[in-house]
Structures are given as structure tokens and as C-alpha cells.
Amino acid sequence: MKLLALIALVFCALSAKPLETESAKILATFPFPGRSQYIFMETYLKALAAKGHQVTVINAFKNTATPNMRFIEAVKVHEFSDEMMGLLNEPFLWGQLNAMDFVLAKITEITMEDDGVKKLINSGETFDLVLAEMIQMEPLYAFAQHFNATLAGFSSFGTDNRIDAAVGNISPMSYNPLVTSPRTNRMTFTERLSNAYENLVEEFHRHWVHLPTMEKMFKKHFPNSKKTMAEVMDSFSFVLLGQHFSLSHPRPYLPNMIEVGGLHISHKPKPLPEDIKQFIEGSPEGVIYFSMGSNVKSKDLPQETRDTLLKTFAKLKQRVLWKFEDDEMQGKPANVLIKKWYPQPDILAHPNVKMFITHGGLLSSTESVYFGKPVLGLPCFYDQHMNVQRAQRMGFGLGLDLNNLKQEELEKAIKTLLTDPSYTKASASISELYRDQPEPALDRAIWWTEYVLRHKGAPHLRATSRDLTFIQLHSLDTLAVLFGVPLLVSLVLLKLTCKLLRGKSQKCPHADKLKKH
Structure with a gap:
């Protein structure tokens, strides 16, 4: 019997076929003039194209013709790149945020006004997947809803509190430093205090300055959008992160946050010139x-x-x-x-x-x-x-x-x-x-991309945290009941006890305080 069972297992293993992914149409956006962001993903996109997927890339560079790849070269942004980089030397945080906001808005507007991009928007095409660089250019995320596609993100620098929020991940400030700070995960009390303060300033700036600016651009370029910008920002199916815990620090990740740091590095270096x-x-x-x-x-x-x-x-x-x-x-x-x-x-x-x-x-x-x-x-x-x-x-x-x-x-x-x-x-x-990893980062990125394509956006990976309010997520309502009800009962009992004692002509030491309540 054991022999028969073993033969059956071997037969099943040999006859099982890996799940196949049909050829998909993929749109990837790389609006930033710095080439390093594109270098991070270039090998990955070429690997997708080599597997038969049709890949369209919006970037700010001249590109070499590649099978199954189409390029929309929004190169005009380079006319402003030196001016933009000069703005990023502000000494104070609020000035830095304003400068970065101006740069992001400028790049977004230049990209959306590019003739090739406008032609694509009006082409009537559809895509299966849109890969958007998660660098706070929210109107570009709207390509997904415009082309009726699944939205995915990538970040060459890894994750931060905004990317965590987009997928519902937790990001404790106590050991996750602001990505723009010189701090590490091992912070002193003073550093944690600075980290909390700067996070609050960034959040305030984001919600009162940055997002309103981006929403105006969103409505301008996608006036007939079926989704609001907030709904678009809440529709990421998975995120590729350009980091690895050996290079940064261990921290929580949801299943749809994939560490692929180093995916652009070839395991066999090419001969040098x-x-x-x-x-x-x-x-x-x-x-x-x-x-x-x-x-x-x-x-x-x-x-x-x-x-x-x-x-x-x-x-x-x-x-x-x-x-x-x-x-x-x-x-x-x-x-x-x-x-x-x-x-x-x-x-x-x-x-x-x-x-x-x-x-x-x-x-x-x-x-x-x-x-x-x-x-x-x-x-x-x-x-x-x-x-x-x-x-x-x-x-x-x-x-x-x-x-x-x-x-x-x-x-x-x-x-x-x-x-x-x-x-x-x-x-x-x-x-x-x-x-020391179970597979190369590039293979991991490709597998998860095709996994999400096979499962139509993989909605089963969506964290419940994305559907809860701030009060619900942090259990503030339930904690209020757990701590508030006993406190209220205690106050009532104390008041009744004092009344009973007064009835016996005994002075209640808390009477004056209770009258105030």
C-alpha cells in the first residue's frame, strides 16, 4: 500500500502543470528625470516583455527598440531638471516639502501634457496592469482606472509611511524613521521625538497642501473619471519595494508588499569596455x-x-x-x-x-x-x-x-x-x-506580477485595515467603552456611597468634588 501511495504521489507531481499566465498588456510610468528609478525596473520590464507580455513604458529618456516594448518618451522634463534640483536645497522641513511639492507637480504636469501621453489617453486602448512609481504623483495613478486596469506600485527606495498607508500596512514611528531623515531604526528618545514631529508636519503638509494641488490636476486631466482620486489611491493591488531586510531592518509587511531590492543587478556581470x-x-x-x-x-x-x-x-x-x-x-x-x-x-x-x-x-x-x-x-x-x-x-x-x-x-x-x-x-x-534568498529578486517580482494578473487583481490580498476609519483601526472606540464604562460606573457608585453616608450624618470627603460633576 505504501508503495502504491508513493507511486501515486510521484505521478501527481509529474502530471501537475504550473499555472500559466496569458499575455498581458502592461503600462509602466517613470516620469522622474533621474535615470536611476528607471534602471531599477528596466531589467524587470524587459523580462516581462521576454515572456510575451506587451509592455508600454512612459519615461523621460531616449530608449533602444526592444521586442514587445513600446516607449512614450516625455523628454521635455529635462528642460527643467536643473531648476528642480536647485530647489531641493531648502534648509527647513516646511520649505523642503514645498520645494518637493513644486517639483512633483511640475513633473506630473509636463508628463500629462506630453503629446505622446495625450495620444495614449485618447487612444481608446485598454491595459491589464498599470505600474505606477509611488513618488507622490497621484494623478498618474489614474491611468489604471482610465484604461480599466489593475493598479500596482513600485518604489525604488523601498517603503515609507505613505506607501504603507496605501496598502493598509502598519508603520510604527518608534522604529521606522522618516525616509528623508538621517535616522535609522535604532533611535534615541530625542530622535523618536524628532521623528514623530516631522511625521506630523509631513502629514499636515500632505493633506492640506500636496493632495489639494494634485486633486486639481487629477480633475483637469481626467474630468470623466469613474473614481475619485482618493478611490484611485486606495486601489493598489500590490507594491514592489526596492529594498531587502538585510539592507535596511526587519519590519512588518503585508503579503502584497514584495521586497525586490537588487532586482536590477545581473548575477553575471557583463564584460567591461x-x-x-x-x-x-x-x-x-x-x-x-x-x-x-x-x-x-x-x-x-x-x-x-x-x-x-x-x-x-x-x-x-x-x-x-x-x-x-x-x-x-x-x-x-x-x-x-x-x-x-x-x-x-x-x-x-x-x-x-x-x-x-x-x-x-x-x-x-x-x-x-x-x-x-x-x-x-x-x-x-x-x-x-x-x-x-x-x-x-x-x-x-x-x-x-x-x-x-x-x-x-x-x-x-x-x-x-x-x-x-x-x-x-x-x-x-x-x-x-x-x-542568501530562495530565489533571485527578479524572479520574485515576475512571479508576483503574474500571480496578480492570473487572479484578476488578487482582491483577496486586500487588508481589512484599508476599509476601517482611523478610530476603528486603532480601536479607539472599543477602548473608550472598555475604559469609559468602568470609570462611569465607578463615579456613579462613588456618588451613591456619598449620598448614603450623608444620610447617616457623616461628611463625605468627596462631596464638594462630586457637586462640580
Whole structure:
């Protein structure tokens, strides 16, 4: 009998077929001019197209023709990108929020006014899935209801309290720092107090300034929308998050919040261009890679800051690869190679690259950890301060103030990272933790995307928390009854007791207080 049962199990296993997903039409929106957000998802979108899905991409770049992919290139946003980045240097929180709000509104409006985008909106097409970048450009989420599609989100920097709220996840302020802050999950009382205050300010600004601005744009571009903007914001089926607990910290996630940090990293690095390869391999003391990412341009750094970097690099035995956006650099030392764009993951994968000087963006932080490289962080804005602070706490990096960069401090930090083996060891250890996953992040992202397509938006993943009011969600009504009723009964009993005592000509010590009640 046992043999027959075993044969039956084997037969069932062999005959079972994996669930197949029909070819779907997918629309993905990447309005931000910084290319890093698109790099995070590009490999994923190409993988979807390779599986037969028809993928339409709205982005702000010129693209290479790819089978099963169509591009709508809303490139006009680049005309304003330098102006926008200049606004993000506000010293105070409220000013920062206003500046960010202006930038988001500008990008949203430029995207919606693009001829290709308007043509798509009026095309009468339908899609099965709309992937929207969750960076507070709410009118763009409305593509889903306009095209009668399931709405999904992605976030290259991971999650924050707004993304948590969109899917009904809990986000305790006690150990989840504001994404724009330099704090980590291990906060002192003072840091928790600052975190609570800044969260409240952000929420106030969001509901009284940001959302009203976006709602006007929503009504302008989708006047016949079947859903309100609030209803659209409440319709996310799942979210892809560009983080992993080994790179950040353990915290609660709902089943439809999928950690896919590093999905853009190829497990087999591509061969480097010959000139870069020779420059790296021809340096006996190793190489330092320096990039400020796609949003901050090295060519626009203050001259004093650039001089500090150049003087420091000139004194190094190591060679330096510097991502620099001009063809020429005045005063460039012989040991520095400049290019407008580098194949960053392939460079970091090279064993002769010893460290990474970075702005601290999450994609760069993920790549540095994946390839086990210590980092020197020069953060500028948004999540970069938090990522650099985390690198310091976890022991695989150091951080300096880019706005007040001193040559002596820069030289010391570089020397420490190159000579102290603890930083390389910590980076290698975290790399091992990150790589120890049941499947590649890209495979996980594809599986969950097709899962939601197979199950028509997967409404069974919707958390009940999304349908509760603030009072219900936090049990304030039930707690009021549990604590209020006994208190009320106690007061009544106390009053009756005092009346009884007065009837016996005994002074009640609480009589005066009760009269007031």
C-alpha cells in the first residue's frame, strides 16, 4: 500500500502543470528625470516583455527598440531638471516639502501634457496592469482606472509611511524613521521625538497642501473619471519595494508588499569596455569608483568642493573612476578617468575596485553591498542621509558632509576604508546575507506580477485595515467603552456611597468634588 501511495504521489507531481499566465498588456510610468528609478525596473520590464507580455513604458529618456516594448518618451522634463534640483536645497522641513511639492507637480504636469501621453489617453486602448512609481504623483495613478486596469506600485527606495498607508500596512514611528531623515531604526528618545514631529508636519503638509494641488490636476486631466482620486489611491493591488531586510531592518509587511531590492543587478556581470577594463586592471593599488548618481551632477558641484576632491584624488596611489557629466575637467589628475556614464554594477563587481564613493542612493547602496564594497557616503537629499547613516551603523561605510567637505577629513575617511579590514569584512558579511534568498529578486517580482494578473487583481490580498476609519483601526472606540464604562460606573457608585453616608450624618470627603460633576 505504501508503495502504491508513493507511486501515486510521484505521478501527481509529474502530471501537475504550473499555472500559466496569458499575455498581458502592461503600462509602466517613470516620469522622474533621474535615470536611476528607471534602471531599477528596466531589467524587470524587459523580462516581462521576454515572456510575451506587451509592455508600454512612459519615461523621460531616449530608449533602444526592444521586442514587445513600446516607449512614450516625455523628454521635455529635462528642460527643467536643473531648476528642480536647485530647489531641493531648502534648509527647513516646511520649505523642503514645498520645494518637493513644486517639483512633483511640475513633473506630473509636463508628463500629462506630453503629446505622446495625450495620444495614449485618447487612444481608446485598454491595459491589464498599470505600474505606477509611488513618488507622490497621484494623478498618474489614474491611468489604471482610465484604461480599466489593475493598479500596482513600485518604489525604488523601498517603503515609507505613505506607501504603507496605501496598502493598509502598519508603520510604527518608534522604529521606522522618516525616509528623508538621517535616522535609522535604532533611535534615541530625542530622535523618536524628532521623528514623530516631522511625521506630523509631513502629514499636515500632505493633506492640506500636496493632495489639494494634485486633486486639481487629477480633475483637469481626467474630468470623466469613474473614481475619485482618493478611490484611485486606495486601489493598489500590490507594491514592489526596492529594498531587502538585510539592507535596511526587519519590519512588518503585508503579503502584497514584495521586497525586490537588487532586482536590477545581473548575477553575471557583463564584460567591461576595454578602456575601463585596462584602467582598472592596470592599477597595482586598486581603484576607487566615484559617482553621485543620476540626479546630482558632479559637474554642478561648487568649485571649492570639486577642488577638494581633485586635490585628494591626486595624492592617492589608487586610480579613480569618476562619473562626470562634461567631456573635460580642468585640473584633472592623471590617476582619474572621467566618463558621463559608467556600467556601475559591472564596475563594482570587479575585484580590483576597492571602495565606492557615493551619494548614498538606495540603488547604489544595494549594489555596493551586493558586491561587497565599502562605501564613503556624501548624501544630498531624500533617503540618502538615512542610507549613509545605516551604512555607518552596520559597519560597512563612513559618511561626510558634502556641503562642508574638508580635504583632511576626506583623506582620512578614504584611508580608513582602504586600510581597515573591518569595513570590507562587514560589507562581505551583509552581501552574504543579501544573496542568501530562495530565489533571485527578479524572479520574485515576475512571479508576483503574474500571480496578480492570473487572479484578476488578487482582491483577496486586500487588508481589512484599508476599509476601517482611523478610530476603528486603532480601536479607539472599543477602548473608550472598555475604559469609559468602568470609570462611569465607578463615579456613579462613588456618588451613591456619598449620598448614603450623608444620610447617616457623616461628611463625605468627596462631596464638594462630586457637586462640580
